[in-house]
Amino acid sequence: MPDISNSVSDGQRAGVLAGLPRRRFLDVSAGDASLSQMRFISFKINRLRSVARLLSWLQLLFYFLSKIAIDILLRKDTPKRRALHLRRAFERNGGSFVKLGLHLSMRLDFMPWVYGSELSCMTDRWEPFPAAQAIETIERSLSKPLSALFIRFDPDPIASTSVACLYQAILQNGEKVIVKVRRPGIGEQFMSDIEAFDWLLSIAEFLTIFRPGFTQGMRSEFRDLLLEELDFVQEARRQDAFRRAAAQSRKNFFSAPRIYLDLTTEEVAINEFASGIWLWELLVAVEQGNADVLVRAREMNINPELVAKRLLWVNYWNWGENLFFHADPNPDNVIIGQDSTLHFINFTSTGTLSRTKRQAQRQNLDFAWERDPQNMARATLVMLEPLPPIDVIELIQELETYNWQLIYSLEASPHNVSWQERTSSVQWAGMMSLVRKYGITVDIQVLRFIRSTLLFESMGARLHAEIDFVKQYQNFKNYRAEQARRRVTDSMLDQMDGKGTEQTIIRLDRIAHAAEGLFFRASHMLSLPSVNFNTLMSKWSFAVYTLLRFIGQTAALTLIFAFLINIKFYFDEQQFMNVYDVFFQVATNPVYQIILFITIFVHGRTVLFRLDDKEV
Structure with a gap:
C-alpha cells in the first residue's frame, strides 16, 4: 500500500520550491584586492x-x-x-x-x-642632466607621452640641484607649471x-x-x-597640506603653489608656477640698493618692511598653530608675489614640535617680553628634555647669562646693534654651547625648529631695520585670541541650536579617558623600581671591568702572535722556539706593538668618557 503522507508532502513542496531574483556579483575573487600598506622608498646598495x-x-x-x-x-x-x-x-x-x-x-x-x-x-x-633623460623619466613615471601631458615643455632647466632638475611647462589645460624631475641614479x-x-x-x-x-x-x-629629499610624493603631500592649512588660517598673504597630486610620483612632481621675485633678490636689493629689483618690487606693490612682518607672523603660525613647520625657509625657498604675498616652496624638510615644547617656546617669548631671563631659561630647558644627570640649577644660571645678553640687545636702539643681534641667535648659540659642555643630546626636531626660527628672524631683521621679533609675537597673539574667540562663539551657537548635547558627551568621554590614562601612568610609575641598577655601577667598577677586558684581549692577541711566529719559525728551521724567545719576538714585532697601542688608546679613552659622566 503506497505512503499517502509522503506523496502529499511532496506535492505541497512542489508549490513552494521556486527560484527568486538575486543580484549578480562581479566575477572576482577575494584575493584580487590586497590590503594597503605604508609606502617606503628604498634603493639598492652597491x-x-x-x-x-x-x-x-x-x-x-x-x-x-x-x-x-x-x-x-x-x-x-x-x-x-x-x-x-x-x-x-x-x-x-x-x-x-x-x-x-x-x-x-x-x-x-x-x-x-x-x-x-x-x-x-x-x-x-x-650641473643639469640631459633633457632626454628627464623626458624619459616623465613619460615612464606618468605612463603618458610628453605630448599628452604638456602643450609646451622647456628642456632648459630653471634650476638644477644634486637631487633634481626643475623645468617650465604648460599643461594641456593651459596652466603654467613647474616640473621637478629626480636625477637618474641619485638614489x-x-x-x-x-x-x-x-x-x-x-x-x-x-x-x-x-x-x-x-x-x-x-x-x-x-x-x-x-x-626625505628623494621622496617627491611625501613632499607633495606636505606642500598640499601647508597650502590648505594656510587657507584655513583666514590670512591671504601666504600660501604654497598648488600641487598636482594626480601627476606626482616618487620621481616627478608638478606644481603651479608662482610668479614674483625671489626673497634672496629682495634681500640683496635692500642691502645693496639694487635699483632694478627695487623698482620691480614697487611695481608689484611689494613693501620690504611688510614682508619682514609677514615672515615673522608665518614663523609663529608655522610652529605654533600648524601641524608641522617648514624646516628650511631659506631665501631660495620663498617667492614674493603681488602685494607682498609669500609663496613657500620645497617642503622636503619639515619638522614638528610636541605640545609641551610649543608651550615652552610660547612662554619663552612671553618672558622675553616681560624681560624675565630666569624664567626664559626655565622655559628653554624644556626644549632640551630629557636631560642627562647634570646640575640643573647651574645650567639654568648659565642660560640666564645668555638671556641677559638678548634682553640688552632688545632694549638697545635698533640702529646701534647689528641685524644679527636683533634675532634670538645669542640665546640659541648660548644654549648650544652649554649643550656641548654638559653632553646633552638635543632632539632633531628642536634643532630644525631653531634653524627655521633663525632663518625667519634673520630675513625679517635684514628687511626691516627696526623690527622686534618679540613684539611681533605679541601681535601674533591677537590672532590666537581671535581664533579662540571664534571657537568659543561657535560652541555657544551650537549649544543654542541644540547641537551641544552630543559634543558635551564627547568631551566628558575624553576627560574620562584622560583620567584613566593618568591613573595608568601613575600606577605604572609606582610599580617600577625607583632606582636604575644599571647606573649604580660606579666609575671605578667600570674602570676595573675595562682593565680586566683589556688584559683578556691583550692575552688573546699575544697568544695569536706567538702561535703565528712559532709556526713561521718551525717552517723555516724545522723546530719550535722556546717560550722566552717566542714572547721576545712578539714584544718586538711592530705590528703587534701598533695593535697593542691602539687597544690601550681605545680602552683608555672609553674609561675617560665614563669618568667624565655625572653620577645619578
Missing part, C-alpha cells in the same frame, strides 16, 4: 660603489686637515677659517656632501656655532654615501675619536634626511 665613496670621504678629510695644517704653519689658524675650509671641502665634492653639510649646520649640539653658521651658507647647485648614489658615512663614523667611534654610540642618532638622521 658595495663597490660604497667603497669608492668611502675613499671620497677620506679625500675630503685629507683636504680639510691639510688646510688646517697649512694655517697652523702660517699662524692663521682660527675657528672661522677651519669652518670655511670644511665648507669648501663639502662644496668641492657636491651632492650628498652638501646635504650632509647642511644637516651638520643644524647639529649645533655636535659642532661649534661658527661651523654651523658657515655650513648653513652652502647652496646645492649641480643609489645617496645610499652608497650613507653606507660609506656609516663606516667612517663607526671607525671614528671604534678609535674613540667620538664617544661609543655618540654618532648613532646622527647617522640615522642623515639617512632619513636623504630619503
Whole structure:
C-alpha cells in the first residue's frame, strides 16, 4: 500500500520550491584586492660603489686637515677659517656632501656655532642632466607621452640641484607649471654615501675619536634626511597640506603653489608656477640698493618692511598653530608675489614640535617680553628634555647669562646693534654651547625648529631695520585670541541650536579617558623600581671591568702572535722556539706593538668618557 503522507508532502513542496531574483556579483575573487600598506622608498646598495665613496670621504678629510695644517704653519689658524675650509671641502665634492653639510649646520649640539653658521651658507647647485633623460623619466613615471601631458615643455632647466632638475611647462589645460624631475641614479648614489658615512663614523667611534654610540642618532638622521629629499610624493603631500592649512588660517598673504597630486610620483612632481621675485633678490636689493629689483618690487606693490612682518607672523603660525613647520625657509625657498604675498616652496624638510615644547617656546617669548631671563631659561630647558644627570640649577644660571645678553640687545636702539643681534641667535648659540659642555643630546626636531626660527628672524631683521621679533609675537597673539574667540562663539551657537548635547558627551568621554590614562601612568610609575641598577655601577667598577677586558684581549692577541711566529719559525728551521724567545719576538714585532697601542688608546679613552659622566 503506497505512503499517502509522503506523496502529499511532496506535492505541497512542489508549490513552494521556486527560484527568486538575486543580484549578480562581479566575477572576482577575494584575493584580487590586497590590503594597503605604508609606502617606503628604498634603493639598492652597491658595495663597490660604497667603497669608492668611502675613499671620497677620506679625500675630503685629507683636504680639510691639510688646510688646517697649512694655517697652523702660517699662524692663521682660527675657528672661522677651519669652518670655511670644511665648507669648501663639502662644496668641492657636491651632492650628498652638501646635504650632509647642511644637516651638520643644524647639529649645533655636535659642532661649534661658527661651523654651523658657515655650513648653513652652502647652496646645492649641480650641473643639469640631459633633457632626454628627464623626458624619459616623465613619460615612464606618468605612463603618458610628453605630448599628452604638456602643450609646451622647456628642456632648459630653471634650476638644477644634486637631487633634481626643475623645468617650465604648460599643461594641456593651459596652466603654467613647474616640473621637478629626480636625477637618474641619485638614489643609489645617496645610499652608497650613507653606507660609506656609516663606516667612517663607526671607525671614528671604534678609535674613540667620538664617544661609543655618540654618532648613532646622527647617522640615522642623515639617512632619513636623504630619503626625505628623494621622496617627491611625501613632499607633495606636505606642500598640499601647508597650502590648505594656510587657507584655513583666514590670512591671504601666504600660501604654497598648488600641487598636482594626480601627476606626482616618487620621481616627478608638478606644481603651479608662482610668479614674483625671489626673497634672496629682495634681500640683496635692500642691502645693496639694487635699483632694478627695487623698482620691480614697487611695481608689484611689494613693501620690504611688510614682508619682514609677514615672515615673522608665518614663523609663529608655522610652529605654533600648524601641524608641522617648514624646516628650511631659506631665501631660495620663498617667492614674493603681488602685494607682498609669500609663496613657500620645497617642503622636503619639515619638522614638528610636541605640545609641551610649543608651550615652552610660547612662554619663552612671553618672558622675553616681560624681560624675565630666569624664567626664559626655565622655559628653554624644556626644549632640551630629557636631560642627562647634570646640575640643573647651574645650567639654568648659565642660560640666564645668555638671556641677559638678548634682553640688552632688545632694549638697545635698533640702529646701534647689528641685524644679527636683533634675532634670538645669542640665546640659541648660548644654549648650544652649554649643550656641548654638559653632553646633552638635543632632539632633531628642536634643532630644525631653531634653524627655521633663525632663518625667519634673520630675513625679517635684514628687511626691516627696526623690527622686534618679540613684539611681533605679541601681535601674533591677537590672532590666537581671535581664533579662540571664534571657537568659543561657535560652541555657544551650537549649544543654542541644540547641537551641544552630543559634543558635551564627547568631551566628558575624553576627560574620562584622560583620567584613566593618568591613573595608568601613575600606577605604572609606582610599580617600577625607583632606582636604575644599571647606573649604580660606579666609575671605578667600570674602570676595573675595562682593565680586566683589556688584559683578556691583550692575552688573546699575544697568544695569536706567538702561535703565528712559532709556526713561521718551525717552517723555516724545522723546530719550535722556546717560550722566552717566542714572547721576545712578539714584544718586538711592530705590528703587534701598533695593535697593542691602539687597544690601550681605545680602552683608555672609553674609561675617560665614563669618568667624565655625572653620577645619578
